[in-house]
Amino acid sequence: MLNFKDTVAVVTGAGSGIGKQTAKILAQGGARVVLVGRTLSKINEAAEEINNGLTEQAAVSFQADVTNEADIEDLAAFIKSNYGFLHVLVNNAGTSGKSTIMDMEASEWDRIQETNLKSVYLVSKKLGRLMMESDAGNKAIVNVASLSGHKAGAKIPHYSSSKAAVINFTKALALEFASYGIRVNSVSPGFAETPLTAEGLKKKRFEEAIQRNTALGRVGKPEEIANVITFAASNEASYMTGSDLLVDGGWLIS
Numbered sequence: 017m018l019n020f021k022d023t024v025a026v027v028t029g030a031g032s033g034i035g036k037q038t039a040k041i042l043a044q045g046g047a048r049v050v051l052v053g054r055t056l057s058k059i060n061e062a063a064e065e066i067n068n069g070l071t072e073q074a075a076v077s078f079q080a081d082v083t084n085e086a087d088i089e090d091l092a093a094f095i096k097s098n099y100g101f102l103h104v105l106v107n108n109a110g111t112s113g114k115s116t117i118m119d120m121e122a123s124e125w126d127r128i129q130e131t132n133l134k135s136v137y138l139v140s141k142k143l144g145r146l147m148m149e150s151d152a153g154n155k156a157i158v159n160v161a162s163l164s165g166h167k168a169g170a171k172i173p174h175y176s177s178s179k180a181a182v183i184n185f186t187k188a189l190a191l192e193f194a195s196y197g198i199r200v201n202s203v204s205p206g207f208a209e210t211p212l213t214a215e216g217l218k219k220k221r222f223e224e225a226i227q228r229n230t231a232l233g234r235v236g237k238p239e240e241i242a243n244v245i246t247f248a249a250s251n252e253a254s255y256m257t258g259s260d261l262l263v264d265g266g267w268l269i270s
């Protein structure tokens with residue numbers, strides 16, 4: 017098990033899917049974890065589920081929209097007053113949509129870019145300040161990108177381009193934060209079973225296409241992505257920064 021003793025961590029989009037599993041592994045490793053999301057009931061339930069399996073209460077929820085600067089300033093103030101430090105940040109919150117370029121309204125383009133890309137800049141900037149001031153030891157940011165950031169998919173031009181930008185932004189952030197002892201990496205999941213992909217996976221054709229096009233022949237589980245995110249966040253990855261870890265079951269090589 018990875019060791020996150022004496023670690024304070026934030027996971028955005030922690031109320032479901034990959035974020036929830038990531039928060040769970042961090043807490044099981046000994047971290048105190050702040051679960052961030054817009055829907056309070058979801059993050060409260062996730063925190064309760066995580067705490068249920070632990071002897072000490074490790075998870076708390078904080079309602080915030082990662083595209084909203086004031087919300088993120090409140091989150092930074094909450095962490096400062098409750099913990100004083102921040103060591104690990106997982107920028108996981110994200111969303112998708114389906115449209116061709118010609119059919120897409122500019123507002124839909126903006127919604128995807130703001131949620132998937134601008135939020136990573138905003139949260140890293142506001143919480144990065146706290147991480148810079150935090151005591152020495154393992155300090156890491158992990159941004160959740162996507163296989164689609166490597167290979168454009170049909171009818172997700174806004175999503176693909178936002179995730180390609182997250183991979184590149186990660187490298188820029190890694191360069192800027194290295195002198196503060198903060199490592200920054202991204203993880204690019206392939207297809208995993210979460211609420212984000214639930215609609216698509218209901219279609220037999222879509223699931224069969226994933227099985228056919230993936231070397232491992234199956235859809236991934238959220239914990240299989242979370243395992244890699246938490247590795248990148250841990251001290252076991254102490255010499256890794258500015259990297260993207262592709263966790264796609266072998267889609268790109270197929």
Ligand SMILES: NC(=O)c1ccc[n+]([C@@H]2O[C@H](COP(=O)([O-])OP(=O)(O)OC[C@H]3O[C@@H](n4cnc5c(N)ncnc54)[C@H](OP(=O)(O)O)[C@@H]3O)[C@@H](O)[C@H]2O)c1
Nearest residue numbers: 029032033034053054055081082109110162207208210212
């Ligand atoms: N599942 C896959 O196959 C797959 C593949 C590649 C990449 N990814 C990436 O993995 C990440 C996690 O996705 P997932 O698959 O686990 O889907 P998910 O279960 O839908 O998780 C996304 C979470 O982000 C939160 N969120 C969305 N917009 C937000 C905002 N503005 N502010 C705060 N929280 C927000 C959502 O909660 P609220 O709506 O309550 O805020 C939700 O809990 C995303 O970045 C996604 O793009 C997933």
